[in-house]
Amino acid sequence: MSKQPNWDLIAGIVLDAVGTLIKPVPSVADAYTEAARRQGVELNRDEVRARFNRHFQSDEVRGDRGIHSTDEATELWRWRRIITKVLPEIPDPQTTFAELWDHFGRPESWQCFPDVAPALRAIHEAGIAVCVGSNFDSRLRRVVMGLPDLSWAVDALVISSEVGFRKPHASFFEAVCQRLGLPAWQILxxxxxxxxxxxxxxxxxxxxxxxxxxxxxxxxxPHVPDLTALLDSRLAEA
Ligand SMILES: [Mg+2]
Known part of the structure; x- marks a missing residue:
């Protein structure tokens, strides 16, 4: 299980989005706390963060076709559910949901980690195709296209709500293989x-x-501390 990738075989890389390529700025806790404040509800940011982590992690996605199946409507309801659980005090949850849904769909609400630009340049120079594969919904298209460090580098974008299954379902990864036109064993x-x-x-x-x-x-x-280390591990092997 703990095998390093064989770089001689790798022709495509699929990168997760949130926490891997991009992070929300301001933080999720700040955005939620601010949204509550606009409705006159003062909440402690650390408490909001703890609530979000709890409800985000415990929320099971189960669409019409069983566990990990999804679509746009399923994702929308999921976020409605999470926001209601994180901010039960607000008087107008519909407005807050609409505001936060819109907020996290804008590229200005996200930043690339500093290692993303150099890592993607090196991956392209190595002739390896880049796919972003994410459990985000279709809002991710606008986010990726609006972030200059990402938009130029992405050859394929695979989003669970468009594919019908979330990671870690095998159907999600089959969609990645299809979009990259590569067999699974050539993809990292x-x-x-x-x-x-x-x-x-x-x-x-x-x-x-x-x-x-x-x-x-x-x-x-097998793990790396940042994305530039990814290519270091490839060069070390060469
Ligand atoms: Mg992630």
Whole structure:
């Protein structure tokens, strides 16, 4: 299981979006706290952050075709559910939902991590195709296209709500292979979620590396501390 990727075989990389390529700025906790404040509700930001982490992680996505199946409507309802649970005090949840849905669909609400631009340049120079593969919904298209460090570099964008299945479902990774026009064994998946980006990808036959920014979690999976280290590991092998 803890095998390093064989770079001689890799012709495509699929990168997760949130936590891997992009992060929300201001933070999710700040955006939610501010949205509550606009309705006259003062909340502690740390409490909002704790609530979000709890409800985001415990929210199970189950569309019409079972666990991990999804579509745009399923994602919309999911976010409605999460926002209502995180901010139960607000008098007009519909307005807050609309504001936050719009906020996180704008490129200005996101930033690329500083290692993204140099890493994507190096990946392209190595002749490796780049796919962004994400459990975000179709709002991600506008976000990716609006971030200059990303837009030029992305050869394919695979989004779970458009594919019909979320990571870690095998159907999501089959869609990645199709879009890249490559077999699973020629694709490396890189992301910050052990189950979605690493275990799921490996079960589907892809190589995988965990992006462990800050190296905070003990594990025996192959991992890199940032995206530039990805190509360092390739050069070290060459
Ligand atoms: Mg992620």
């Amino acid at each position: 998946c890189v992301g910050d979620d052990l189950e979605n980006d690493v275990r799921g990808a490996m079960r589907a036959g892809l190589s995988a590396l965990l992006l462990d920014r800050g190296a905070e979690r003990p594990h025996d999976f």
